[in-house]
Amino acid sequence: MRHLLSLPRLASRAFSTTARQLKNKVPERQKVFLEDNGLPVHIKGGTTDVLLYRLTMTITVAGTGFSLYWLLLACMPKSKAQ
Protein backbone atom coordinates (compact mmCIF):
# COMPACT_ATOMS: atom_id res chain seq x y z
CA MET A 1 0.00 0.00 0.00
CA ARG A 2 2.84 2.37 0.93
CA HIS A 3 4.46 1.75 -2.46
CA LEU A 4 1.16 2.48 -4.22
CA LEU A 5 0.74 5.76 -2.31
CA SER A 6 4.18 6.99 -3.40
CA LEU A 7 3.35 6.33 -7.09
CA PRO A 8 2.22 9.90 -7.97
CA ARG A 9 5.42 11.35 -6.46
CA LEU A 10 7.63 8.84 -8.31
CA ALA A 11 5.76 9.36 -11.60
CA SER A 12 6.15 13.12 -11.48
CA ARG A 13 9.87 12.70 -10.74
CA ALA A 14 10.34 10.30 -13.67
CA PHE A 15 8.52 12.52 -16.16
CA SER A 16 9.43 15.99 -14.91
CA THR A 17 11.14 17.06 -18.15
CA THR A 18 9.01 20.15 -18.12
CA ALA A 19 9.62 21.48 -14.61
CA ARG A 20 13.24 20.77 -13.76
CA GLN A 21 15.64 19.16 -16.24
CA LEU A 22 15.01 21.20 -19.42
CA LYS A 23 17.47 24.05 -19.81
CA ASN A 24 16.77 27.20 -21.78
CA LYS A 25 18.53 26.62 -25.10
CA VAL A 26 17.11 29.73 -26.80
CA PRO A 27 20.31 31.84 -26.44
CA GLU A 28 22.32 29.07 -28.18
CA ARG A 29 19.82 28.87 -31.01
CA GLN A 30 19.84 32.66 -31.32
CA LYS A 31 23.62 32.55 -31.76
CA VAL A 32 23.33 29.95 -34.55
CA PHE A 33 20.67 31.85 -36.47
CA LEU A 34 22.22 35.31 -36.05
CA GLU A 35 25.60 34.20 -37.43
CA ASP A 36 26.57 36.36 -40.40
CA ASN A 37 27.19 33.50 -42.87
CA GLY A 38 24.81 34.61 -45.63
CA LEU A 39 22.72 31.44 -45.34
CA PRO A 40 18.92 31.75 -45.81
CA VAL A 41 16.88 30.77 -42.78
CA HIS A 42 15.57 27.53 -44.29
CA ILE A 43 19.05 25.94 -44.36
CA LYS A 44 20.75 27.96 -41.63
CA GLY A 45 20.18 25.26 -38.99
CA GLY A 46 22.68 22.75 -40.35
CA THR A 47 22.88 19.43 -42.20
CA THR A 48 19.38 18.23 -41.27
CA ASP A 49 17.95 21.37 -42.90
CA VAL A 50 19.78 20.66 -46.16
CA LEU A 51 18.73 17.00 -46.21
CA LEU A 52 15.09 17.84 -45.51
CA TYR A 53 15.19 20.56 -48.20
CA ARG A 54 16.64 18.15 -50.74
CA LEU A 55 14.00 15.54 -49.91
CA THR A 56 11.23 18.12 -50.29
CA MET A 57 12.58 19.42 -53.61
CA THR A 58 13.01 15.90 -54.95
CA ILE A 59 9.37 15.11 -54.21
CA THR A 60 8.37 18.48 -55.76
CA VAL A 61 10.18 17.90 -59.05
CA ALA A 62 9.42 14.17 -59.27
CA GLY A 63 5.82 14.77 -58.30
CA THR A 64 5.36 17.46 -60.95
CA GLY A 65 6.77 15.10 -63.59
CA PHE A 66 4.58 12.29 -62.31
CA SER A 67 1.42 14.42 -62.46
CA LEU A 68 2.24 15.47 -66.05
CA TYR A 69 2.68 11.78 -66.94
CA TRP A 70 -0.70 10.90 -65.46
CA LEU A 71 -2.22 13.92 -67.25
CA LEU A 72 -0.91 12.63 -70.60
CA LEU A 73 -2.22 9.17 -69.76
CA ALA A 74 -5.63 10.59 -68.90
CA CYS A 75 -5.68 12.47 -72.21
CA MET A 76 -5.18 9.25 -74.21
CA PRO A 77 -8.27 7.69 -75.77
CA LYS A 78 -9.33 4.52 -73.98
CA SER A 79 -7.65 1.57 -75.79
CA LYS A 80 -9.72 -1.62 -76.20
CA ALA A 81 -6.91 -3.61 -74.51
CA GLN A 82 -7.70 -1.83 -71.21
Add this chain to the structure above:
Amino acid sequence: MAHQAHAYHMVDPSPWPLTGAVGGLLMTSGLAIWFHFHSTTLMTLGLMLLLLTMYQWWRDIIREGTFQGHHTPPVQKGLRYGMILFITSEVFFFLGFFWAFYHSSLAPTPELGGCWPPTGIITLDPFEVPLLNTAVLLASGVTVTWAHHSLMEGERKQAIQSLALTILLGLYFTALQAMEYYEAPFTIADGVYGSTFFVATGFHGLHVIIGSSFLAVCFLRQVQYHFTSEHHFGFEAAAWYWHFVDVVWLFLYVSIYWWGS
Protein backbone atom coordinates in the same frame (compact mmCIF):
# COMPACT_ATOMS: atom_id res chain seq x y z
CA MET B 1 20.76 43.03 -37.91
CA ALA B 2 22.70 46.28 -38.35
CA HIS B 3 21.87 46.46 -42.06
CA GLN B 4 18.28 47.78 -42.10
CA ALA B 5 17.01 51.23 -41.08
CA HIS B 6 13.37 50.13 -40.59
CA ALA B 7 11.40 47.82 -38.30
CA TYR B 8 9.89 45.62 -41.00
CA HIS B 9 10.80 42.08 -41.97
CA MET B 10 12.33 41.50 -45.41
CA VAL B 11 12.17 37.70 -45.55
CA ASP B 12 14.92 35.51 -47.00
CA PRO B 13 14.00 33.85 -50.32
CA SER B 14 12.11 30.69 -49.48
CA PRO B 15 11.24 27.54 -51.46
CA TRP B 16 8.18 26.69 -49.37
CA PRO B 17 5.50 28.62 -51.29
CA LEU B 18 6.53 26.68 -54.42
CA THR B 19 6.67 23.30 -52.71
CA GLY B 20 3.32 24.00 -51.02
CA ALA B 21 1.70 24.93 -54.32
CA VAL B 22 3.05 21.78 -55.99
CA GLY B 23 1.80 19.81 -52.99
CA GLY B 24 -1.68 21.21 -53.62
CA LEU B 25 -1.38 20.28 -57.30
CA LEU B 26 -0.33 16.71 -56.48
CA MET B 27 -3.10 16.25 -53.92
CA THR B 28 -5.87 17.45 -56.22
CA SER B 29 -4.67 15.74 -59.40
CA GLY B 30 -3.83 12.72 -57.24
CA LEU B 31 -7.41 12.61 -56.05
CA ALA B 32 -8.63 12.58 -59.67
CA ILE B 33 -6.11 9.87 -60.59
CA TRP B 34 -7.23 7.78 -57.61
CA PHE B 35 -10.85 8.01 -58.74
CA HIS B 36 -10.16 7.10 -62.36
CA PHE B 37 -7.05 4.91 -62.31
CA HIS B 38 -7.11 3.38 -58.81
CA SER B 39 -3.58 4.59 -57.98
CA THR B 40 -2.94 6.49 -54.74
CA THR B 41 0.76 7.25 -55.35
CA LEU B 42 0.31 10.80 -56.61
CA MET B 43 -2.05 11.75 -53.79
CA THR B 44 0.27 10.24 -51.18
CA LEU B 45 3.21 12.20 -52.61
CA GLY B 46 1.09 15.34 -52.44
CA LEU B 47 0.19 14.73 -48.81
CA MET B 48 3.84 14.11 -47.88
CA LEU B 49 4.86 17.30 -49.69
CA LEU B 50 2.17 19.34 -47.94
CA LEU B 51 3.24 18.04 -44.50
CA LEU B 52 6.93 18.67 -45.24
CA THR B 53 6.13 22.21 -46.43
CA MET B 54 4.03 23.03 -43.36
CA TYR B 55 6.69 21.70 -40.99
CA GLN B 56 9.57 23.62 -42.62
CA TRP B 57 7.68 26.85 -43.30
CA TRP B 58 6.39 27.19 -39.73
CA ARG B 59 9.79 26.07 -38.37
CA ASP B 60 11.34 28.95 -40.34
CA ILE B 61 8.80 31.47 -38.95
CA ILE B 62 9.70 30.36 -35.41
CA ARG B 63 13.39 30.81 -36.27
CA GLU B 64 12.77 34.27 -37.75
CA GLY B 65 10.74 35.42 -34.75
CA THR B 66 12.26 33.74 -31.70
CA PHE B 67 15.88 33.31 -32.78
CA GLN B 68 16.46 36.19 -35.21
CA GLY B 69 14.26 38.84 -33.56
CA HIS B 70 12.45 39.87 -36.74
CA HIS B 71 9.01 40.04 -35.10
CA THR B 72 9.11 43.68 -34.01
CA PRO B 73 5.84 45.40 -32.92
CA PRO B 74 4.88 46.52 -36.48
CA VAL B 75 5.61 43.04 -37.81
CA GLN B 76 3.56 41.47 -35.01
CA LYS B 77 0.70 43.83 -35.88
CA GLY B 78 0.77 42.48 -39.43
CA LEU B 79 0.74 38.91 -38.13
CA ARG B 80 -2.28 39.74 -35.96
CA TYR B 81 -4.15 41.20 -38.95
CA GLY B 82 -3.23 38.10 -40.93
CA MET B 83 -4.58 35.69 -38.32
CA ILE B 84 -7.79 37.70 -37.91
CA LEU B 85 -8.35 37.72 -41.67
CA PHE B 86 -7.71 33.98 -41.86
CA ILE B 87 -10.17 33.21 -39.07
CA THR B 88 -12.72 35.50 -40.78
CA SER B 89 -12.36 33.48 -43.97
CA GLU B 90 -12.99 30.32 -41.95
CA VAL B 91 -16.13 31.89 -40.47
CA PHE B 92 -17.43 32.38 -44.00
CA PHE B 93 -16.51 28.78 -44.82
CA PHE B 94 -18.73 27.51 -42.00
CA LEU B 95 -21.45 30.06 -42.82
CA GLY B 96 -21.92 28.24 -46.11
CA PHE B 97 -22.63 24.94 -44.40
CA PHE B 98 -25.02 26.59 -41.95
CA TRP B 99 -26.76 28.18 -44.94
CA ALA B 100 -27.17 24.73 -46.49
CA PHE B 101 -28.55 23.34 -43.24
CA TYR B 102 -31.11 26.12 -42.73
CA HIS B 103 -32.09 26.06 -46.42
CA SER B 104 -33.07 22.40 -46.13
CA SER B 105 -34.46 22.41 -42.60
CA LEU B 106 -36.59 25.57 -42.61
CA ALA B 107 -38.64 24.41 -45.63
CA PRO B 108 -38.43 20.59 -45.69
CA THR B 109 -39.52 19.11 -49.03
CA PRO B 110 -42.28 16.49 -49.52
CA GLU B 111 -39.54 13.90 -50.20
CA LEU B 112 -38.48 14.27 -46.56
CA GLY B 113 -42.06 13.98 -45.32
CA GLY B 114 -42.51 17.74 -45.13
CA CYS B 115 -40.98 17.77 -41.64
CA TRP B 116 -37.63 18.24 -39.89
CA PRO B 117 -36.06 15.99 -38.78
CA PRO B 118 -37.08 14.05 -41.92
CA THR B 119 -39.27 10.95 -41.63
CA GLY B 120 -37.27 7.91 -40.60
CA ILE B 121 -34.32 9.82 -39.11
CA ILE B 122 -33.55 8.92 -35.50
CA THR B 123 -31.72 11.98 -34.20
CA LEU B 124 -29.08 12.02 -31.46
CA ASP B 125 -30.29 13.13 -28.03
CA PRO B 126 -28.84 16.64 -27.62
CA PHE B 127 -28.68 16.23 -23.85
CA GLU B 128 -26.40 13.19 -23.90
CA VAL B 129 -22.90 13.15 -25.49
CA PRO B 130 -23.43 16.40 -27.46
CA LEU B 131 -24.05 18.25 -24.18
CA LEU B 132 -20.93 16.69 -22.67
CA ASN B 133 -19.01 17.83 -25.75
CA THR B 134 -20.30 21.36 -25.20
CA ALA B 135 -19.11 21.28 -21.58
CA VAL B 136 -15.72 19.92 -22.67
CA LEU B 137 -15.13 22.70 -25.21
CA LEU B 138 -16.37 25.44 -22.87
CA ALA B 139 -14.01 24.13 -20.18
CA SER B 140 -11.16 24.14 -22.69
CA GLY B 141 -11.93 27.80 -23.37
CA VAL B 142 -11.46 28.48 -19.67
CA THR B 143 -8.18 26.51 -19.48
CA VAL B 144 -6.71 28.25 -22.53
CA THR B 145 -7.52 31.64 -20.95
CA TRP B 146 -5.89 30.41 -17.74
CA ALA B 147 -2.83 29.47 -19.81
CA HIS B 148 -2.72 32.94 -21.35
CA HIS B 149 -2.88 34.70 -18.00
CA SER B 150 -0.21 32.35 -16.60
CA LEU B 151 2.01 33.24 -19.57
CA MET B 152 1.51 36.97 -19.07
CA GLU B 153 2.27 36.68 -15.36
CA GLY B 154 5.43 34.62 -15.94
CA GLU B 155 4.02 31.53 -14.23
CA ARG B 156 5.87 28.91 -16.27
CA LYS B 157 4.63 25.74 -14.58
CA GLN B 158 0.98 26.87 -14.51
CA ALA B 159 1.14 27.85 -18.17
CA ILE B 160 2.45 24.39 -19.06
CA GLN B 161 -0.21 22.64 -16.95
CA SER B 162 -3.19 24.66 -18.21
CA LEU B 163 -2.03 24.34 -21.82
CA ALA B 164 -1.68 20.57 -21.37
CA LEU B 165 -5.19 20.44 -19.90
CA THR B 166 -6.58 22.39 -22.86
CA ILE B 167 -5.01 19.94 -25.31
CA LEU B 168 -6.32 16.95 -23.34
CA LEU B 169 -9.83 18.40 -23.39
CA GLY B 170 -9.52 18.87 -27.15
CA LEU B 171 -8.47 15.24 -27.57
CA TYR B 172 -11.33 14.14 -25.29
CA PHE B 173 -13.81 16.02 -27.52
CA THR B 174 -12.37 14.33 -30.61
CA ALA B 175 -12.59 10.88 -29.03
CA LEU B 176 -16.19 11.45 -27.89
CA GLN B 177 -17.19 12.73 -31.31
CA ALA B 178 -15.53 9.77 -33.04
CA MET B 179 -17.51 7.45 -30.81
CA GLU B 180 -20.73 9.36 -31.62
CA TYR B 181 -20.00 9.03 -35.34
CA TYR B 182 -19.55 5.28 -34.97
CA GLU B 183 -22.71 4.83 -32.90
CA ALA B 184 -24.98 7.21 -34.86
CA PRO B 185 -28.23 5.65 -36.14
CA PHE B 186 -27.89 7.54 -39.45
CA THR B 187 -25.13 7.96 -42.06
CA ILE B 188 -23.93 10.68 -44.44
CA ALA B 189 -25.94 8.93 -47.17
CA ASP B 190 -29.23 9.42 -45.32
CA GLY B 191 -30.56 12.26 -47.42
CA VAL B 192 -29.97 15.92 -46.79
CA TYR B 193 -30.10 15.39 -43.01
CA GLY B 194 -27.10 13.06 -43.15
CA SER B 195 -25.25 15.32 -45.57
CA THR B 196 -25.68 18.54 -43.59
CA PHE B 197 -24.99 16.82 -40.26
CA PHE B 198 -21.78 15.02 -41.18
CA VAL B 199 -20.31 17.70 -43.45
CA ALA B 200 -20.84 20.52 -40.92
CA THR B 201 -19.79 18.52 -37.83
CA GLY B 202 -17.07 16.75 -39.82
CA PHE B 203 -15.35 19.98 -40.89
CA HIS B 204 -15.73 21.22 -37.34
CA GLY B 205 -14.03 18.07 -36.04
CA LEU B 206 -11.18 18.61 -38.50
CA HIS B 207 -10.78 22.14 -37.14
CA VAL B 208 -10.67 20.78 -33.58
CA ILE B 209 -7.81 18.51 -34.64
CA ILE B 210 -6.02 21.43 -36.33
CA GLY B 211 -6.55 23.62 -33.27
CA SER B 212 -5.32 20.91 -30.90
CA SER B 213 -2.20 20.47 -33.06
CA PHE B 214 -1.55 24.23 -33.01
CA LEU B 215 -1.89 24.24 -29.22
CA ALA B 216 0.41 21.22 -28.97
CA VAL B 217 3.10 23.10 -30.91
CA CYS B 218 2.64 26.03 -28.50
CA PHE B 219 3.00 23.59 -25.60
CA LEU B 220 6.34 22.34 -26.94
CA ARG B 221 7.50 25.93 -27.51
CA GLN B 222 6.50 26.96 -23.98
CA VAL B 223 8.46 24.00 -22.55
CA GLN B 224 11.48 25.13 -24.60
CA TYR B 225 11.32 28.71 -23.27
CA HIS B 226 10.30 30.32 -26.57
CA PHE B 227 7.59 32.54 -25.05
CA THR B 228 8.12 35.58 -22.83
CA SER B 229 5.51 37.29 -20.69
CA GLU B 230 5.42 40.22 -23.16
CA HIS B 231 5.80 38.37 -26.47
CA HIS B 232 3.91 35.15 -27.24
CA PHE B 233 1.87 35.86 -30.35
CA GLY B 234 2.06 32.25 -31.57
CA PHE B 235 0.15 31.23 -28.47
CA GLU B 236 -2.36 34.09 -28.85
CA ALA B 237 -3.04 33.04 -32.44
CA ALA B 238 -3.63 29.45 -31.29
CA ALA B 239 -5.95 30.68 -28.52
CA TRP B 240 -7.96 32.83 -30.97
CA TYR B 241 -8.30 29.84 -33.30
CA TRP B 242 -9.38 27.66 -30.39
CA HIS B 243 -12.08 30.13 -29.30
CA PHE B 244 -13.31 30.25 -32.92
CA VAL B 245 -13.59 26.41 -32.94
CA ASP B 246 -15.50 26.61 -29.66
CA VAL B 247 -17.97 29.20 -31.00
CA VAL B 248 -18.60 27.19 -34.18
CA TRP B 249 -19.45 24.19 -31.99
CA LEU B 250 -21.94 26.28 -29.97
CA PHE B 251 -23.69 27.28 -33.20
CA LEU B 252 -23.63 23.65 -34.41
CA TYR B 253 -25.03 22.43 -31.10
CA VAL B 254 -27.88 24.93 -30.97
CA SER B 255 -28.79 24.68 -34.69
CA ILE B 256 -28.25 21.06 -35.71
CA TYR B 257 -28.27 19.08 -32.48
CA TRP B 258 -30.86 20.97 -30.49
CA TRP B 259 -33.23 22.94 -32.80
CA GLY B 260 -32.82 20.34 -35.54
CA SER B 261 -33.85 17.38 -33.40
